[in-house]
Amino acid sequence: MSLPAVLTLIADRESGPLKPEAIDMARALVKGNAPIVLSPGEAVDIPCPPPRPGSANITTIRATLAPYRVDALLLKTRGRRRAILVADMDSTIVTGETLDELADLLGCGEEVAAITRASMNGELDFETALEQRVALLAGKPASVLEQVWESVTLTEGARELVQTMRKHNGRTALVSGGFTWFTQRVAELCGFDENYGNELEIADGRITGHLAGPILGPDAKRDHLERLTAERGVQLRAALTTGDGANDIPMLASAGLGLAFHAKPNVRRIISTQINFASLRAHLFAQGYHARDFVTD
Known part of the structure; x- marks a missing residue:
């Protein structure tokens, strides 16, 4: 037994x-x-x-x-194997913070990075922080998005995690407080079934400094988790979520297995299930998968 x-x-x-x-x-x-x-x-x-x-x-x-x-x-x-995966993007599925990298190339990196740190550490609410950061990009050329994309690197194990869960009939979603311009591309690269983010408004080839549509923040991440489990006909305990920042806490706390992945200190204080050293492969081992079962191509 x-x-x-x-x-x-x-x-x-x-x-x-x-x-x-x-x-x-x-x-x-x-x-x-x-x-x-x-x-x-x-x-x-x-x-x-x-x-x-x-x-x-x-x-x-x-x-x-x-x-x-x-x-x-x-x-x-x-119930170790989960039917749903909801993952954050920046500093989770990809190694960096795409908004910070965008700001660096546009010459406002220090100001944006400071706001990002305050938000991820829970010192500034997500919506305000995002609006302030996007406003700093006003008038900048949108062509720099392609430059950022060229430098985006997947975290070790990202494709293995997504593809292995899909092979075993899991539904996978990338849900990010970042921009859909990047989530769409990262989702395609990894094989996520769905992706959601904030839409950066662009007009005449330049960033306007505004978002098109409502802000996808912490509550919206949890809402997507609840929607996905309802659509699949499973309970929240059948879901795996992963992320690193304060805006991930609601979905991490709500899922049956919420993993704080190389997370900020305030996240680790709240979420006891943590991956602090290993790669995203750990999310599969946590579900009892053997390495021989991973999809690696």
């Missing part, structure tokens, strides 16, 4: 393989069974009893393993 919980360990591959001593420490903390290898040297599952009063919690486990640059997720065994 399988145990009702599992501790999944995932190593940051750039820092080296998952060390046996890290696995042994984790197993002792949760009084777990023998590890099940999901990817040699990268990820294991440790079946274990559910947490009880006085037993090691995820904060303790994470702190113990931090020197090894190992992520730890303590999850229920039942």
